[in-house]
Amino acid sequence: MACSKVYFLLVITFLGLFLNVDANLDPNYYSNTCPQALSIVKQGLEEAIANEARVGASLLRVHFHDCFVNGCDGSILLDNSATIQSEKQAAPNNNNSARGFEVVDQIKANLEYACPGIVSCADTLAIIARDAVVHYGGPTWEVRLGRRDSVTANRVGANMLIPAPFFNLNNLTSSFAAQGLSFNDMVALSGAHTVGFARCTNFRAHIENDSNIDTTLATSLQQICPKMGNDDALEPLDIQTPFVFDNKYYQNLVVQKGLLHSDQQLFNQNKADSLVLIYAVDQGKFFDDFVKGMIKMGNINPLTGSDGEIRCNCRKPNYS
Ligand code: HEM
Structure with missing residues (x-):
């Protein structure tokens, strides 16, 4: 690629990042x-x-x-x-x-x-x-x-x-990077899995095939999510407190109790481990980084000025 093109791309990328941060x-x-x-x-x-x-x-x-x-x-x-x-x-x-x-x-x-x-x-x-x-x-x-x-x-x-639940750490990192979000943002935003549920179809492969899962947890999840069927059975992403926004999601990862393959990728003897350990002991640090990540994510390419419209009904464009 010609150098001028590289320079052009760098300028555009810089502008893109700048817009991402400010976004008006x-x-x-x-x-x-x-x-x-x-x-x-x-x-x-x-x-x-x-x-x-x-x-x-x-x-x-x-x-x-x-x-x-x-x-x-x-x-x-x-x-x-x-x-x-x-x-x-x-x-x-x-x-x-x-x-x-x-x-x-x-x-x-x-x-x-x-x-x-x-x-x-x-x-x-x-x-x-x-x-x-x-x-x-x-x-x-x-x-x-x-x-x-x-x-x-x-x-x-x-x-x-x-990003998909079967992603590995590299896939997850690239998927967030494509949105201008950092590795740290990715690990912190994943902490949203401190609340809510996932369907069996999304964690079956993890409990059947992966070795980086607590064996007692895997066995008990297999009762609810068998090899075939029950695809829509729900399990909490944070097995301790699925309705409390806290740092227990990270504490679970440290003891190999992440529900999704992608969750457990964040504590799998790799470069995410140190951050997970920090969040697992320091909820305040998790909260600070989560907020930064949410603000950055909320700034991704908004339509402003005369672009787009204010829909009357969120399900359809105004003139449809
Ligand atoms: C890091 C990559 C991520 C992957 C691979 C991922 C994947 C998933 C999957 C597969 C489910 C379960 C869906 C189902 O079974 O129907 C889920 C649930 C959920 N995700 Fe993520 N997610 C990721 C990041 C995030 C982020 C960044 C947020 C928000 C900031 C988030 C918030 C949630 C919440 C709150 C639920 C529970 C929803 C409910 O109970 O209805 N996730 N995620």
Whole structure:
């Protein structure tokens, strides 16, 4: 490759990283146009979690899956239509794996009632993710706002860009690096698996084939998740406290009790071990790094200015 091209790519990459860091988002974005926005989201999420304790975890994951595909633009919320191949039907999301969409609908309806056409679906999801972490007892932060919504989805991207549970450490690292996220961000953001559940189909290979799993745990999980069948049986990602946002996820990894193959990759006699050990003993450090990672992830390629739109209904573009 010609040197000038390399230089050009470096400049573009630098600009991309710079934009990623800054992204022109602002915690006070709705202060004048919809001052109630944050409280409406919080109240809606609290009601939803009172109805189903897991749904906050599910929506934290939906925000992650949104940001990793064309940036945090609400594209994951779009339904299939004549013109849209939804991301919901992509492998990492289908069969009800990505869930909680009706909660976003309800919260968005409440926002539209109070401030029509003002608060984007992408921002709604980012606020929900923060409020979910706080609900379960995790850290808080100011959510940068001002993202607009996409008018298209990217199913191919969802299939390619979202990391899979069978990934090894190199795959995981590359997948996060492709989004401008560091190795440290990857290890810290994986701590989101301190809440929520996974289906048997996603951890069967780990409990059947891997040697880096506690044998008692593997044997007991095999009762629920046999070699064939029961694909949708759920098990907590953090076997100790699946509804508490704490550092027990890392403590589990140290004793080979990660549920997913990809989880246990973070403590497998490799360069992630030292960070996992730090998070396992220092919850404050985990919380600090998790917040930094969430803010960086939330800044991935937002649509701003006149790009995209503010969808009225998160499931479809305005003129469809
Ligand atoms: C490091 C790479 C990651 C991989 C390979 C991965 C993979 C998975 C898989 C396979 C599941 C279970 C899905 C199912 O069985 O239907 C899951 C659940 C979950 N993931 Fe991840 N994930 C990763 C990173 C993240 C990140 C960065 C976040 C958020 C910041 C996150 C949040 C969650 C949450 C909260 C759940 C539980 C959802 C629920 O109970 O509905 N994950 N993840």
